[in-house]
Amino acid sequence: MGRHREATSWTRPLQLATAAYLLLAALVELVTNALFETRPAIERSLRASNPDLGGDQLRDSVSVGYVSSWLLVAAVVAGAAVLAFGAYRGWRWVFWVNLVVLLVGAVQLLTNVLALICPATQIQPPAAIAVELVLSLVAVGMLVWFILAAARYGPWAMRRPGAP
Numbered sequence: 001m002g003r004h005r006e007a008t009s010w011t012r013p014l015q016l017a018t019a020a021y022l023l024l025a026a027l028v029e030l031v032t033n034a035l036f037e038t039r040p041a042i043e044r045s046l047r048a049s050n051p052d053l054g055g056d057q058l059r060d061s062v063s064v065g066y067v068s069s070w071l072l073v074a075a076v077v078a079g080a081a082v083l084a085f086g087a088y089r090g091w092r093w094v095f096w097v098n099l100v101v102l103l104v105g106a107v108q109l110l111t112n113v114l115a116l117i118c119p120a121t122q123i124q125p126p127a128a129i130a131v132e133l134v135l136s137l138v139a140v141g142m143l144v145w146f147i148l149a150a151a152r153y154g155p156w157a158m159r160r161p162g163a164p
């Protein structure tokens with residue numbers, strides 16, 4: 001009925017760029033977690049941000065932080081893979097979820113800048129934070145593209161039949 005849409009010149013590039021961005025962001029998350037989210041790094045960060053933590057509290061916090069970081073990375077990688085596949089396939093609902101993901105990535109621009117300003121309490125080194133800052137800038141650009149595509153054509157820059 002009214003659900004069919006026609007691709008535009010923006011449709012496939014937007015879908016492929018979104019899938020590539022999501023897979024790259026997931027890969028960066030996985031690599032930086034493997035390289036830098038170590039127990040000693042988490043302990044150093046916790047000591048810097050809360051010097052009053054004692055032995056058992058510190059050990060427990062480090063263990064919880066380490067396990068939590070890997071659970072979060074597993075969820076991010078799995079979610080990114082599903083959303084990247086959905087972008088590649090052009091699933092309409094994925095467009096809206098990816099819009100929210102890009103909005104979160106754009107907000108991370110501010111958190112990454114703040115992390116670079118205060119590196120002593122960060123687990124990751126400044127170079128890794130800078131890579132994530134670049135990904136945040138890409139997210140801002142992609143977000144603008146998403147908004148323009150939706151406003152001009154509709155989800156995935158696909159227009160209704162007969163629309164200009």
